[in-house]
Amino acid sequence: DTGVSQDPRHKITKRGQNVTFRCDPISEHNRLYWYRQTLGQGPEFLTYFQNEAQLEKSRLLSDRFSAERPKGSFSTLEIQRTEQGDSAMYLCASSPTGQPQHFGDGTRLSIL
Amino acid sequence: QKEVEQNSGPLSVPEGAIASLNCTYSDRGSQSFFWYRQYSGKSPELIMFIYSNGDKEDGRFTAQLNKASQYVSLLIRDSQPSDSATYLCAVINPPGGGNKLTFGTGTQLKVEL
Numbered sequence: 001d002t003g004v005s006q007d008p009r010h011k012i013t014k015r016g017q018n019v020t021f022r023c024d025p026i027s028e029h030n031r032l033y034w035y036r037q038t039l040g041q042g043p044e045f046l047t048y049f050q051n052e053a054q055l056e057k058s059r060l061l062s063d064r065f066s067a068e069r070p071k072g073s074f075s076t077l078e079i080q081r082t083e084q085g086d087s088a089m090y091l092c093a094s095s096p097t098g099q100p101q102h103f104g105d106g107t108r109l110s111i112l
Numbered sequence: 113q114k115e116v117e118q119n120s121g122p123l124s125v126p127e128g129a130i131a132s133l134n135c136t137y138s139d140r141g142s143q144s145f146f147w148y149r150q151y152s153g154k155s156p157e158l159i160m161f162i163y164s165n166g167d168k169e170d171g172r173f174t175a176q177l178n179k180a181s182q183y184v185s186l187l188i189r190d191s192q193p194s195d196s197a198t199y200l201c202a203v204i205n206p207p208g209g210g211n212k213l214t215f216g217t218g219t220q221l222k223v224e225l
Contacts, residue, residue, distance in 0.1 A: 033211075
């Protein structure tokens with residue numbers, strides 16, 4: 001049983017560019033979550049899917065952010081027109097319904 | 113008032129001692145409580161979860177929940193240098209909170225030789 005897989009592990013990009021991250025959840029986990037974590041803070045919720053349905057989005061998620069889980073398996077998080085403030089660790093977690101969430105290794109985004 | 117509050121530390125304990133980490137939460141509707149361990153530069157790792165008042169033990173770890181006082185704690189017995197990390201407390205408070213985890217800022221634990 002492999003854990004939650006995230007790709008890439010690190011992304012460095014220039015301000016204004018678009019970036020896309022991928023998350024592969026643990027097999028059979030129907031729920032998938034995205035969080036963002038900055039230095040010295042706990043992770044902050046961004047959005048969550050149950051199967052392919054996006055059920056909740058944080059007010060933190062501006063219109064530059066979009067997430068998909070088209071077939072209820074892997075998910076992508078896209079950030080358009082990146083800004084300095086988007087620099088953070090982007091964490092994906094998955095769980096079966098009603099069970100604790102397990103996190104992937106994260107994607108560290110640095111905006112130049 | 114933050115939804116989940118933790119003392120940022122660092123909390124320093126000698127090797128072999130009991131480390132006590134505390135967390136308070138503001139929403140009385142919170143139903144599920146979690147402790148995650150996070151090493152520097154790594155992602156959070158689930159250590160314990162507790163849903164009912166009282167104690168829950170797993171190896172060297174004990175989670176304690178007191179809903180009336182709105183606090184949850186984590187005890188680590190026989191602390192080891194490898195326990196040195198940041199410990200994140202998180203809660204789920206449906207229905208308004210959905211299924212998202214709301215985290216505190218974490219307590220840094222240092223276990224000294």
